[in-house]
Amino acid sequence: MLWKGKIPFKSPEVAWRTVDGESIIVLTKESRVIVLNEVGTYIWELIDGRRSFQEIVTAVTEEFEVSALRATEESAAFLEEIAAKGIIFLKDKD
Amino acid sequence: MPEDARDYYSELYQKTMKKNIPFVGQWELNTNCNLNCYHCYLGRQRQCYGLPLVKIKSILDELADLGTLYLSFTGGEILLRKDFFEIAGYSRKKNFAIRLLTNATLIDEDAADKINALNPLSVDVSLYALNPVIHDRITGMIGSQELVIRAIKLLRKREIKVVVKTLFMKENLAEFNPIKYFCQDNGVEFQFDFTMTPADDGSIDVSRLGLEKSQIEDVFSENNILVSRRQDASLDALLCAAGINSFFISSSGNLYPCIFLKKNMGSLLRERFQEIWNSSNFNNFRAIDAQDFYNCRQCGLVGYCNHCMGLSLLEHGNLLGASSLDCRLALVFKNVYEKRRSKYGEEKEELSETSSHL
Numbered sequence: 001m002l003w004k005g006k007i008p009f010k011s012p013e014v015a016w017r018t019v020d021g022e023s024i025i026v027l028t029k030e031s032r033v034i035v036l037n038e039v040g041t042y043i044w045e046l047i048d049g050r051r052s053f054q055e056i057v058t059a060v061t062e063e064f065e066v067s068a069l070r071a072t073e074e075s076a077a078f079l080e081e082i083a084a085k086g087i088i089f090l091k092d093k094d
Numbered sequence: 095m096p097e098d099a100r101d102y103y104s105e106l107y108q109k110t111m112k113k114n115i116p117f118v119g120q121w122e123l124n125t126n127c128n129l130n131c132y133h134c135y136l137g138r139q140r141q142c143y144g145l146p147l148v149k150i151k152s153i154l155d156e157l158a159d160l161g162t163l164y165l166s167f168t169g170g171e172i173l174l175r176k177d178f179f180e181i182a183g184y185s186r187k188k189n190f191a192i193r194l195l196t197n198a199t200l201i202d203e204d205a206a207d208k209i210n211a212l213n214p215l216s217v218d219v220s221l222y223a224l225n226p227v228i229h230d231r232i233t234g235m236i237g238s239q240e241l242v243i244r245a246i247k248l249l250r251k252r253e254i255k256v257v258v259k260t261l262f263m264k265e266n267l268a269e270f271n272p273i274k275y276f277c278q279d280n281g282v283e284f285q286f287d288f289t290m291t292p293a294d295d296g297s298i299d300v301s302r303l304g305l306e307k308s309q310i311e312d313v314f315s316e317n318n319i320l321v322s323r324r325q326d327a328s329l330d331a332l333l334c335a336a337g338i339n340s341f342f343i344s345s346s347g348n349l350y351p352c353i354f355l356k357k358n359m360g361s362l363l364r365e366r367f368q369e370i371w372n373s374s375n376f377n378n379f380r381a382i383d384a385q386d387f388y389n390c391r392q393c394g395l396v397g398y399c400n401h402c403m404g405l406s407l408l409e410h411g412n413l414l415g416a417s418s419l420d421c422r423l424a425l426v427f428k429n430v431y432e433k434r435r436s437k438y439g440e441e442k443e444e445l446s447e448t449s450s451h452l
């Protein structure tokens with residue numbers, strides 16, 4: 001899996017705020033806006049350039065009481081989607 | 095589990111209105127300026143150097159916690175603050191989406207690089223004419239136009255979004271097309287306005303400097319600019335977001351509903367933002383009902399009007415009247431709209447009588 005052993009970090013080109021449980025993300029260069037749902041918001045707030053993908057999955061598993069497999073698959077799907085929009089990038093764990 | 099990222103922006107925006115979340119702010123960092131524009135709404139009050147950095151940072155911390163996302167920094171001239179990039183950098187660190195409003199004369203290569211690193215939504219630049227003599231006469235500084243053009247090019251070279259903002263007055267009306275074409279050629283957004291805001295100290299002679307109604311109409315017709323009629327022509331459509339989900343912080347730290355609405359709600363030097371935002375001052379202001387706009391109740395121009403309580407306050411000393419500037423512009427929009435409709439053979443809509451004080 002692409003995400004294993006990687007650390008996601010937010011693009012410096014985004015601005016964002018969580019309002020009433022939903023994160024609103026502005027892509028400053030494109031003046032485009034994306035709103036995340038509750039779970040997306042939870043993951044988004046965990047992305048700090050230090051936590052690894054694995055740590056995020058563990059947190060999701062505990063917070064939403066789902067199996068590790070499901071948390072892994074869905075977190076990866078979500079991260080891939082927002083990575084495709086240029087909102088996050090990946091770096092290697094050092 | 096995560097669903098697709100959604101585009102629910104307008105829903106969320108409505109939520110910020112309903113819940114009075116201070117989502118959008120404008121902050122006047124200082125009023126001192128290196129130019130001396132003769133139409134400046136600040137009038138002669140251009141000597142405030144703004145709040146200290148540490149206070150600004152603590153207000154930014156609070157705004158981030160309260161849900162503010164969009165923040166425009168204005169002046170005076172913001173780049174005269176030695177700590178400007180520290181303020182802007184800190185606000186980006188706190189994840190605000192920022193816009194910079196500047197006269198652009200101080201933007202050199204180094205400043206353009208620093209602005210680029212901030213990833214602002216846009217840099218909004220005042221440009222009054224492509225003819226340097228006219229621009230410089232308006233700004234009171236010889237050579238200022240050349241500096242603005244240089245700045246725009248430096249910013250565009252870095253692919254920073256630039257918005258040229260032009261207030262058209264008698265002096266620079268002939269510059270409409272040159273500025274429009276300059277913007278097109280340089281990938282710059284062009285925003286223009288015809289409403290001169292009277293200064294608090296009465297130092298702007300709006301009627302002498304501002305355009306006649308017929309001149310504004312001509313700009314619209316000659317440039318084929320579309321004017322739309324709001325579908326919702328009820329009085330409620332005249333209410334804006336000021337004080338509902340947006341706010342203005344003055345250079346001396348006072349909190350207002352809007353830059354144009356000079357109703358001081360409290361001082362951020364004495365109280366926290368949240369205390370003022372939730373105070374009876376703000377709540378009473380929010381309780382204003384559009385039915386209270388006594389001049390507007392019988393008006394047939396509501397669908398064309400960008401009614402501003404701030405202008406009414408300046409002109410009549412109360413929030414509920416109608417500013418003659420708004421009424422004049424609404425009438426211009428109606429005329430332009432109707433001329434266009436009749437030219438293209440559409441059916442003319444019936445409008446009720448216009449307000450008697452026009």
Ligand code: SF4
Pocket residue numbers: 332389390393394395396399400401402416417420421422424425449
């Ligand atoms: S045109 Fe004047 S009276 Fe009519 S709605 Fe606008 S501000 Fe009110």
